[in-house]
Amino acid sequence: MSTLTRPERAKPNILITGTPGTGKSTTSADIAEALGFAHLNVGDIVKSEKCYESRDEEFDAYMLDDDKLIDEMEPMVADGGCVVDFHSCEMFPERWFDLVLVLRASTEVLFDRLTERNYSEKKREENMTAEIMQVVAEEARESYAEEIVHEVQSNTVEDMEANVERVKQWAEAWKANNP
Template identity: 40%
Template sequence: MVRSYPNIVITGTPGTGKSTHSSLLASTYSPPSSSSHPLRQIDVGALVKQEGFYTDYLEEWQSYEVNEDQLLDHLEPLTGTKAPEPIDGEEFDEDELRQAKQQDEDDEARGGLVLDWHTCDVWPERWADLVVVLRCDHSVLWERLEKRGYPLKKIQENNEAEIMGVVADDARSSYPAEAVVELTSQESGDVEENVERIIQWIHAWRQARGLE
């Protein structure tokens, strides 16, 4: 199956604004000459709890030990499996483009997943067309996590992870460099600006493949 919309991973340390970005992106993007919203936000943490895709609950960290195999098996049919090649690329395949164009905007296998989670290296490389790593000043992040009521130990761990760029390093080691972008999520206007950048990227991705 060939997807007609790109799959986008939105990741970052807890508190960097992943869900806010993902929700706005999914509710804002529409293809040209259409009022539909074909992107699908997947709040992975909520999905794991809802579907029981975990093996244990870690009380100390207030988090679940995720059963990654169950999670991946659940999402695989929605990913579209393969992205069509750009029409000016050496590996362009007209049959793939035709398959992608035949996808309806509500087809389950159309792709267009917005995978919202604090980690990213679990996703197969073939799934991810764009990996957005949200970054935030650690002092701002600390305040956000305090407001969430996180225990001190969890705040410290996440704060250190953000300072060290753990999620960004994981993204760069798991996906091609051209697929990974870091965006600042700190000021009040950052979310709208970042989402607009991602939407422009989606249009460019689809245009390069003859889908717009």
């Protein structure tokens, strides 16, 4: 059991993470709607608040300014009730989250999703390798208390719906244990 002290909040914060293409945005939006929480798409915040230092054109990605991003998001998550959606998690303070859900997808499903997004071959290969090597899952396990990190499959609509239901049940238990 972790000895980490989290701030007292009326509602928990949830992080949905995973390799690009695993269904984070869809799952996060569905969970936020089901719980009546705010959905914070970190990629959108990075762009709208210019929380980046530069842009890597080869990978069509922003080079984050982690400090600016954290400063921007801190007041958003302070009171709880947020579902945060991002492909990386190590930069976020551990105290922010009560549940970290790592979405996983089979290589066949992931390949098709990334191809549909018109990812370059190099970007698709990098993300496929990251999923195979469990990069995001390992990052989550190293960054957060073991008991709050859960890996779930996200290959089908049924998987995504089941994940939303699991999180709804978890949130009910959290509320019962944190009156």
